[in-house]
Amino acid sequence: MHRVLRNRSLVLGALIIFAILFVAVFASWLVSFPLNEMNMAHRLAPPDSEHWMGTDNFGRDLWTRIAFGSRLSLLIALSSVGVSATLGTLIGLSVAYFGGWLDLLFMRVVDVFLGFPVIILALTLVAVLGSGPVNVTIALIAVFWTQYVRVVRSIALAERERDYVEAARAIGASSWRILSHHLLPNSLGPVIVLATLGLGTAIVAESALSFLGFGVQPPAPSWGWTLAYGMRYLRVDPYLSIFPGLAIMITVLGFNLFGDGLRDLLDPRGISR
Amino acid sequence: MLSYVIRRVLLLIPMMLGIVVILFGLMRLIPGDPAVVLLGQDATPQAIAQMHHALGLDRPLIVQLGIYIAHLAVGDLGRSIFQHDPVSQIVLVHLSATVELTVTALFLAIVIGLPLGIVAAVRQGSVIDMANMVFAQLGVSMPVFWLGILLMFWFAVLLGWLPAFGRGAPLLQAIAAALSGHPQVLVDSLRHLAMPAFALGLNGAAFISRITRSSMLDVLHEDYIRTALAKGLTGWKVVYHHTLRNAFLPIISVIGLQFGTLLGGAVLTETIFSWPGVGRLAVGAISQRDYPLLQGTVLVIALLFSLVNLAVDLLYALIDPRIRFD
Numbered sequence: 251m252h253r254v255l256r257n258r259s260l261v262l263g264a265l266i267i268f269a270i271l272f273v274a275v276f277a278s279w280l281v282s283f284p285l286n287e288m289n290m291a292h293r294l295a296p297p298d299s300e301h302w303m304g305t306d307n308f309g310r311d312l313w314t315r316i317a318f319g320s321r322l323s324l325l326i327a328l329s330s331v332g333v334s335a336t337l338g339t340l341i342g343l344s345v346a347y348f349g350g351w352l353d354l355l356f357m358r359v360v361d362v363f364l365g366f367p368v369i370i371l372a373l374t375l376v377a378v379l380g381s382g383p384v385n386v387t388i389a390l391i392a393v394f395w396t397q398y399v400r401v402v403r404s405i406a407l408a409e410r411e412r413d414y415v416e417a418a419r420a421i422g423a424s425s426w427r428i429l430s431h432h433l434l435p436n437s438l439g440p441v442i443v444l445a446t447l448g449l450g451t452a453i454v455a456e457s458a459l460s461f462l463g464f465g466v467q468p469p470a471p472s473w474g475w476t477l478a479y480g481m482r483y484l485r486v487d488p489y490l491s492i493f494p495g496l497a498i499m500i501t502v503l504g505f506n507l508f509g510d511g512l513r514d515l516l517d518p519r520g521i522s523r
Numbered sequence: 524m525l526s527y528v529i530r531r532v533l534l535l536i537p538m539m540l541g542i543v544v545i546l547f548g549l550m551r552l553i554p555g556d557p558a559v560v561l562l563g564q565d566a567t568p569q570a571i572a573q574m575h576h577a578l579g580l581d582r583p584l585i586v587q588l589g590i591y592i593a594h595l596a597v598g599d600l601g602r603s604i605f606q607h608d609p610v611s612q613i614v615l616v617h618l619s620a621t622v623e624l625t626v627t628a629l630f631l632a633i634v635i636g637l638p639l640g641i642v643a644a645v646r647q648g649s650v651i652d653m654a655n656m657v658f659a660q661l662g663v664s665m666p667v668f669w670l671g672i673l674l675m676f677w678f679a680v681l682l683g684w685l686p687a688f689g690r691g692a693p694l695l696q697a698i699a700a701a702l703s704g705h706p707q708v709l710v711d712s713l714r715h716l717a718m719p720a721f722a723l724g725l726n727g728a729a730f731i732s733r734i735t736r737s738s739m740l741d742v743l744h745e746d747y748i749r750t751a752l753a754k755g756l757t758g759w760k761v762v763y764h765h766t767l768r769n770a771f772l773p774i775i776s777v778i779g780l781q782f783g784t785l786l787g788g789a790v791l792t793e794t795i796f797s798w799p800g801v802g803r804l805a806v807g808a809i810s811q812r813d814y815p816l817l818q819g820t821v822l823v824i825a826l827l828f829s830l831v832n833l834a835v836d837l838l839y840a841l842i843d844p845r846i847r848f849d
Contacts (some may be wrong), residue, residue, distance in 0.1 A: 361534075362541030365829045366821070367787030370805065374821055376807040378549045454666050458791055461668050462806055474668075481672055481795070488676050495669030503664035 253515065260511025266504030274320040283311040285318050286469055294487040304489040307479065312490065315471040316497050322466060323473055324503065326383055327452035330390035335445045337391070338398020339437060343429050345399070346406035349415055357403070360396045368451075369458055370395055376464045386465045390452055402437045409436050439516045447509035450502040457498050473498050530757055531833055542825050543595065547588050550818050560812055561604055600819035605811055610819035614801060618823065621800030623694050623793065627720040632727030632781060637774070639728070640735025644743060645762055655732055662729025667788045669797040671722035678718060684761040691715040719796040723788050727781040734777040738770040745769075748771040772843055779835025783828050 254260060273280060282300075289309035297304045303312035345353040363371070368394065375389035409415060418428050459465030460474030468475055473494040480490030558574035559566060566574075575581045594601070600610035643655035679687035690712075691697065697712035712835060742748065743766055751761045790802030797803070801820050808817035 358537065359536050365538050365542050366825050367790075369787040369790050370802075370821055370824050370828075373790065373805065373809065374546070374549060374817070377817065378552050380554070450664065457666060458668060461791065462794060464809065477669065477672065481675075484672065484676050485680050488680075491669075491672045491676065493543050495666065495672065497711060498669060499661070499665050503660060504664070504806060506660065506664050514633065 252316060255516055257511045261508045263506070263508025263511055265503050267508055270320055270324070270501050270504060273317050273327050274324050277317040277321060279319050281311065281314040283314045285314055285471060286310065294490070296482055297489060299301050303493045304487065306476065306490055307483060309488075312476075312493055315476060316473065316493055319471040319473045319494070320475065320497065320501070322383065322470060323453050323456060323498075326390070326456045326466075327449045330387045330394060330452050330456075331445050331448045333387075334391045334394035335398050335448070336443055338395040339402045339434070339441055341395070342399040343406050343433050343437065344401025346403045347410060347425065347429055347433060353403075356399065363393075363396045364400075366393075366470070368455060372455055372459060373462070373464060376459055381464050381467050383466050383470070386456055387461055389459070390455055393455070394448060394452065397444060397448070398441060401440055405437045405440060406433045407432050422510060443509055443513045443516060446505055446512055450505035452499055453498060453505070511520065524840065528837060531836060535829060535833055538829060539826060540592075542829075544588065544593060546818055546822055546825075547591055550814050551584065551587075553812075553814060554580045555812060557604070557814060584839065595822075600822065601815035603816040604813045606813075606816070610816050613782055613816065614804065614819055616824050617801045617820075618827075619693060620690055620794070620798060621786070621789050621802060624716070624723065624798055624800055625782065625789055626721055627694070627716055628724035628785050628788075628792075629727060629778070629782050631720055631724035632731055632785075633778060635724070636728035637735055638733030640774075641739060641762065641767065643732065643736045644739030644766075645758070647740060647743075652736075655736065658735075659729045659733040662725050663733070665726065667722055667726055668791040668795055670725060671719065671792055674718045674722055675795065685714050685718055687718075689715060690798055691763040719792045719798050722795075723785055723792045727785060727787065730777055730781060731774065735770070735774050738773045739766055741772045742766045772839065775842065776835060776839055779831065779838065782831045782835075786824060786828055786831070 289305070291309065292301075292305050293307055293309040294303060295305045295309070300507065301311050301313065303316065306312055341356060345356045346453060366374075372386075372389045372393050376385060379385035379388060415428060415432055418432060423431075452508055456465055457472070457474030457477070460472040461478045463475075463478065465470035465474060468479075477491055477494040477498075480487070480492075480494065483490050557578060558569070558571045558580065562570055562574055572581070579587055582590075591601075598611055600614065603610055606613060639655050639658065643652040646652055656823065668724060675687050678685045682760065691714065692700065692708050692712045696711055697709040701709035713839070726728055739762075748761060748765055751765050752758075756765075786802075789798075789800055790806060793800045793803035794806050801824055805820040805824070808814070808820060
């Protein structure tokens with residue numbers, strides 16, 4: 251516990267994530283206006299005591315949209331990272347343990363997927379699947395799963411040759427038992443670190459897709475889309491661009507700090523670095 | 524080394540083939556009929572059937588794929604539905620703008636990130652080190668499109684110092700013009716390039732400073748550094764000759780990987796600043812549902828990305844002989 255509390259990155263990251271989660275869960279109690287309530291007489295208003303982040307081009311309260319937007323961003327990030335980490339871990343463990351043509355096949359597929367820049371592949375997939383939160387999540391899963399396969403496979407390949415796995419095999423342990431009781435627990439640490447850092451990447455990727463107009467569509471309160479729309483009013487209302495971007499950055503910062511702290515905690519050799 | 528290079532280059536062929544197959548499959552999955560896109564909603568069934576025949580869409584998928592690969596082999600990426608020009612020609616025109624932007628962004632990332640990381644490692648625990656860590660964390664967490672908008676707001680809208688959109692003359696042409704007595708062409712080109720390149724490069728600078736600091740610290744704690752200092756060598760001599768050279772491997776790797784990341788980031792930066800590169804071309808192709816153009820653009824970006832990754836691996840192997848014999 252002492253080591254956890256001394257890890258500044260971990261503590262600060264956890265506090266930021268906790269704050270974002272709090273806003274996401276209790277958004278309905280933290281805002282004073284309905285999500286889609288328009289007030290054209292008050293459009294593009296700067297921050298004041300009533301609308302402390304100002305209003306958007308339809309006179310909707312910006313804080314309300316950002317608070318509800320956190321739900322959307324977190325939900326897409328958590329589900330895309332959760333599924334890709336699970337899928338990647340299962341595939342990585344299996345190909346490392348069974349090897350042979352299965353390993354060869356999957357690793358070539360992984361190489362092909364890694365041959366695309368992240369945002370380009372996600373964009374192409376969303377072009378095929380169509381926009382919307384579910385399709386964005388599917389596109390992000392298709393983009394991210396390969397990282398987990400690579401990491402888990404390399405760990406499992408090393409562990410597979412260790413004496414304790416040999417011993418388990420000698421006493422008749424099944425492949426399933428070796429995979430689930432020996433190889434999986436050894437891969438979990440790096441997967442959790444990668445997934446935590448991956449949450450930040452997923453939030454940026456989702457915002458980027460929405461920013462380009464291919465992700466979550468209005469009137470859903472996407473941070474990326476609000477930011478893109480804010481750009482049109484940069485001259486008259488810069489707050490419309492500043493606050494959604496700030497929300498994205500703080501959330502990503504939280505996951506990055508937490509992920510870095512977690513890595514230090516799990517690999518104490520790197521702490522001083 | 525030669526056998527390693529040959530092996531790596533040969534591995535690129537099945538990978539590119541895989542990318543072609545995936546892209547081809549994805550394009551065929553896109554909802555909507557290209558013939559209807561071309562002819563409009565009012566087209567008669569006969570006209571649509573004729574267009575299917577003309578586009579080769581009435582043949583089996585595997586035959587279509589074979590024809591597509593055969594055309595690719597001679598550099599034919601098809602024809603844009605809306606611009607009517609060959610895709611290879613359109614992509615080539617836009618590629619130079621993307622390369623100019625990403626290379627400049629990478630240059631800025633190195634120029635900012637490398638010295639920051641070195642100074643932070645040498646002065647570990649100092650105010651500079653703390654400031655560098657804050658910069659690195661914020662830089663890594665800041666979305667490139669937000670930074671782009673902030674820069675635009677500050678330097679184009681508020682101060683009016685830099686143009687918000689577009690590209691000046693291509694940089695190499697601008698340099699040539701400056702050398703022949705027209706410096707204003709170069710100034711204009713650089714003014715257009717400054718914001719997109721900085722927005723794109725800052726994230727990379729943060730990554731490079733982080734990895735430089737951590738690999739420098741790894742080496743600084745080695746016994747031979749203590750020995751070098753004990754021998755009476757000056758601090759900066761030790762930093763340059765003994766530390767930086769040995770810390771360079773992971774730094775080069777990150778710099779190379781950054782180039783790939785920048786290619787992806789260019790999609791967003793180009794869209795914000797209306798920079799006429801392949802990223803913006805791809806976004807436009809999706810919006811217009813110009814699938815041959817999208818397919819060709821993504822293919823070229825993926826090829827460039829893979830070539831850069833290959834170059835990084837080869838460079839890595841050239842510096843560290845252990846990798847070649849792995």
